[in-house]
Amino acid sequence: MNEMVGRGHEVALLSWDREDAEAFYPMASEIRWYKLHTGDAARKANVLTRLQRVPKIRRSVSQFSPHVIICFQGGPFRAILSYTAGMGIPLIAAERTAPTLYEYANSAWGKRKEHFSFRFAKRITVQFDRYREYYPKALHKLIVETPNPVLEAHDFAVPGAANEQGRFTLLSVGRLSYQKNYQVLLQAFASLADRFVDWDLKIVGEGEDRTSLKEMIDGSPNLRGRVFLTGTTSDVASAYVSSNLFCLPSRWEGFPNALAEALAHGLPSVGYGDCAGVRDLIEHGGTGSLADGNGSCESLSKALGDLMADHTRRTKMGNNARLSMRRYLPSACFDRWEHVLKQAAN
Structure with a gap:
């Protein structure tokens, strides 16, 4: 977000946070942060909470009027896909884990549901291009590799030397x-x-x-x-x-x-x-x-x-x-x- 602001783009952040929430990492002052404060971010929302979110999200999105929305992870993508239905805003499904997570968490039904919903994305971003092989072929044309940026270090470890205490x-x-x-x-x-x-x-x-x-x-x-x-x-x-x-x-x-x-x-x-x-x-x-x-x-x-x-x-x-x-x-x-x-x- 900070980088895109620096490149002259307008950026907004939409989150479930409370109104008094503060960012853990430095965030550019130009970023517009919409804190929805509906439900508990640590718990899965029930039907009532989801219904309460609809007008808040649609109002916030309409106010900012974005050209594109990035949805981090499959769950938020499906939520925003439904919350912004009919608004004509293209969505990017930004995956932050490899699809191998389904070998350890969630379910086969969850995997099928996610892959079906991704058909409605304009782009699907994955962090390594080889992850493409884990998705149905119908989605391959939408998949783009976007690895995470890694800042260049200025100080370095000395792997072969013990510390002052000899440890x-x-x-x-x-x-x-x-x-x-x-x-x-x-x-x-x-x-x-x-x-x-x-x-x-x-x-x-x-x-x-x-x-x-x-x-x-x-x-x-x-x-x-x-x-x-x-x-x-x-x-x-x-x-x-x-x-x-x-x-x-x-x-x-x-x-x-x-x-x-x-x-x-x-x-x-x-x-x-x-x-x-x-x-x-x-x-x-x-x-x-x-x-x-x-x-x-x-x-x-x-x-x-x-x-x-x-x-x-x-x-x-x-x-x-x-x-x-x-x-x-x-x-x-x-x-x-x-x-x-x-x-x-x-």
Whole structure:
């Protein structure tokens, strides 16, 4: 949004937020933020709430009069498709995860419903072009690749060197949730703790799994005092720079920003080879390692252990990682988005 404002476009944000909501990240003052304050964003809306939203959304959309609307994720796309029926505004269905999420969440009916609704989109944006193969052929002509922009880092990790206390840090950044599967990372680290006594695990993020993860940590002598749940931060760059290795044990992803940022800061990274998004960013043997399968504690332990034991290899991979993210520099990614917006609007 900030970039499009800078390029001379008028931009509005429509969200379910309360009227007193504030943005977590800096937002350009020119952006018009319509806070609908109808229902609870943390809960699925019931029929009454959805009916109450109709006049608010139509009034806000009419007031702003956009040439095109970007709908992030399938649920919001279907909602806006129905709420703006008859208004003649083209919609973009912006997918933020790989369709492999249906292997772990939702249902076959949900998948069919989503794919059918996408027939009414002007464009469907996916974060890697290979995701096209997960969609029905009837949708292929609408699909456009729009990878996430990755800011160029100015400070970099030193993967092969311990900190001033002589310790090394394995880092993960992400929501404490089922998708990220931090339970398996804790299990893998516990199996390595006795072998790597000078390593700690830091997990930056917050989420609904905090309590269960804390119980795992407190209940294991190999994890207590070695694993730290630090919560959210607005200075995640400092976490990347002060770490030696990164791991994202997700079940599925789209374009995992935290992983891309870690690589851009020169952190060699580990994830599962069968996790969409992770395997698209990590070059196995070049910028990190891909553990076999998806969800295996044994394969993740091996992949992590191999790199935790080899300081020289981590250093080389970290240098490769920095270079690998240059293909996602913001200017090129925003050019793609602007082109998609203009195509859809026309």
